[in-house]
Amino acid sequence: MPYNEEVMEADRKYQKEPTIQNELALERAKLKYWEEQLRQNPGDKELLRRVKYHREEVEHLEKEVKLV
Numbered sequence: 001m002p003y004n005e006e007v008m009e010a011d012r013k014y015q016k017e018p019t020i021q022n023e024l025a026l027e028r029a030k031l032k033y034w035e036e037q038l039r040q041n042p043g044d045k046e047l048l049r050r051v052k053y054h055r056e057e058v059e060h061l062e063k064e065v066k067l068v
Helices: 005-016 020-040 045-067
Strands: none
Touching: 005 020, 020 045
């Protein structure tokens, strides 16, 4: 599944300026995307795995941002 425009834009911004804040924005956009996919396909194990992964990434990056 290709990502939506929101994720692509966040990725371009992160590639251009790889800051922790831009990485967090990218991970939040990916999490939002995968949560939407999961709402459309409830119970899909692969989507559940992706949501869990990106949720953990967002939580980790939020902690790092607070340290910076």
